[in-house]
Every structure is written in structure tokens, then in C-alpha cells.
Ligand SMILES: CC(C)=CCC/C(C)=C/CC/C(C)=C/CC/C(C)=C/COP(=O)(O)OP(=O)(O)O
Ligand SMILES: O=P(O)(O)OC[C@@H](O)CO
């Protein structure tokens with residue numbers, strides 16, 4: 001079984017942003033989160049990625065990188081895997097297959113066994129990821145559900161990621177994606193900042209991803225979101 005089938009909560013660390021003073025990766029692990037994913041859209045370099053992956057060395061958390069381009073990929077024994085975004089509603093095919101083609105062309109060391117794509121549906125037009133990929137964010141619930149179906153049924157995606165980076169999404173839309181999926185794991189990310197928002201999104205999605213909060217507020221706030229996500233998962237099981 002894929003590791004993420006058992007996850008409820010993930011912390012996404014942006015290598016382009018600092019952690020609050022004194023916060024370590026072990027502290028992040030100790031919040032009870034299930035994994036650390038390292039990624040972001042802007043300012044991503046191999047060196048910044050490597051720094052974070054190495055700093056995770058001290059903790060026993062599962063660590064995955066989520067590269068935003070081939071130049072941000074680092075290979076390390078510390079990594080549990082590589083989560084590679086494919087933006088299903090991108091306006092430019094570079095973010096669907098183009099960047100991936102270039103990666104396959106230039107990187108002889110791709111660890112296919114530990115590489116999984118994530119079928120992103122990007123829904124916050126204000127986020128850098130939406131701007132970069134020229135995503136069509138103006139989607140109704142049935143269109144989001146249809147993208148989820150296409151991802152799972154036609155493209156065999158194991159992870160569908162409803163991405164509202166920077167703002168809390170519409171639970172109805174997230175639920176529509178969930179209802180469309182059979183086997184795939186539904187990730188939700190965006191604007192989760194406390195117990196209630198984590199709980200609400202974990203009622204809809206399988207895994208709640210918390211990003212900016214760890215940089216802006218630190219460990220206690222993240223802990224609250226872990227509690228919210230885990231409680232909602234427990235109740236709905
Ligand atoms: C071929 C390889 C290795 C990679 C290509 C991967 C693709 C298609 C990336 C597209 C952009 C993307 C989906 C990046 C993933 C991480 C993500 C969504 C981060 C959230 O970014 P924002 O919060 O919008 O941006 P900042 O936090 O950096 O401002
Ligand atoms: O930074 P936030 O808004 O928590 O978003 C999390 C994640 O989905 C970003 O890719």
C-alpha cells in the first residue's frame with residue numbers, strides 16, 4: 001500500500017521561506033503530522049532543497065520532495081520519495097508534460113520506483129502556482145469532479161490534489177472531488193490555519209496539507225491543525 005493511504009496530515013515546508021526562530025524539523029515531526037513535503041512554486045533551487053532535506057536528517061519523519069521544476073530535484077538517501085505535480089487545469093502544457101519531458105531528458109538518476117505524480121487541480125487564482133501555470137481556476141464543482149475522474153480513470157493517478165494555496169477552499173468543491181474518486185487519495189491544501197479549518201477540510205479530503213502556517217505561526221498552530229485533521233478522520237472512519 002502507498003504510504004499516503006494512511007496519512008491524515010502533512011506539513012509542506014517551503015525551502016524559500018525560513019522556519020520561525022528555534023523551530024527544528026524534529027519539532028515539526030513531533031506535532032504528530034504524518035509526513036514532511038518540501039516544495040513551493042517560486043524561488044526553488046537545488047541548493048535550497050538540499051539544505052532542507054539535509055536538515056530533516058535529524059528527524060524520523062517521512063520526507064518527500066515536491067519539485068516545481070527539474071532544477072529543484074535533489075537525490076538523497078534521506079528521501080522517502082518524489083511527488084511530482086502535474087497540473088490538470090494548467091493553461092500551458094509545460095505544466096502537464098513539458099517540464100516532465102525535460103526532466104526525463106536531462107536527469108539520468110530518476111528514481112522511478114519512488115516517484116509518484118500528483119494530479120493537481122489549482123483553484124485559487126491569486127496563488128503563484130495559478131499564475132505560473134496559467135490555470136483555469138474558474139471551475140464549477142462538477143468540473144472539478146470531472147477532472148478528478150479523468151485523473152484517476154484515464155491517467156491512473158494515485159493522488160489527486162485540490163490546491164487552494166493561500167486561501168481556504170470551498171468544502172463543497174473538495175467534497176465533489178472526493179465523491180468522484182474511488183481508489184485515489186485526495187489531498188487538500190490551502191489556508192488551513194487552525195483546528196476548525198483542518199477539521200472541516202479533513203471531513204472532505206483524505207489528507208490535509210498545511211503550508212504557510214508553519215512558517216508564519218510555528219509549531220503550536222500546526223499542532224492544532226494535526227488535532228483537527230486527525231479528529232475528523234477518526235470520526236469519519
Ligand atoms: C518535472 C518536474 C520535476 C517538476 C514539474 C512540476 C510542475 C508541473 C510544477 C508546477 C507548479 C507546482 C504545482 C508546484 C508545486 C508546489 C506548489 C503548488 C506550491 C504552492 O505554491 P504557492 O503557494 O502558489 O507558491 P509560493 O508559496 O512559492 O509563493
Ligand atoms: O500554504 P497553504 O495555504 O497552507 O497551502 C498549502 C499547500 O497546498 C500549498 O501547496
Ligand SMILES: [Mg+2]
Pocket residue numbers: 014040041165166211212
Ligand atoms: Mg505557498
